[in-house]
Amino acid sequence: MIYHMCPAEAWEEAVAVGRYDGTADDRRDGFIHFSTGDQIAESARRHRAGQTGLVLIAVESACLGDRLRWERSRGGALFPHLHGPLFPTEATSVQPLPVGPAGEHVFPALA
Secondary structure, three states: OEEEEEEHHHHHHHHHHOOEOOOHHHHHHOOEEOEEOOOHHHHHHHHOOOOOOEEEEEEOHHHHHHHEEEEEOHHHOEEEEEOOOEOHHHEEEEEEEOEOOOOOEOOOOOO
């Protein structure tokens, strides 16, 4: 399972049109940023600190085929990057990603 965070409104729009092309950062970088379960909390701290109104999208990596590439990023670790759109039907789950009292995101149990 891999994970992506985005504003709830962006995901709602994706559901309405049938595809998600990522955030402005994703589009700038040329791929949709995903993280593994072990990487997602640090990704949130680095790139989404304090942001409210986010959702956490879980996707089974095998369903993405050759659009998914594992590429070196932070500290040389391999991160999953989706080269192409994410279709809402590919999401296993979409859950709110609230910010807790300490200012960090509160993650649901991850698969």
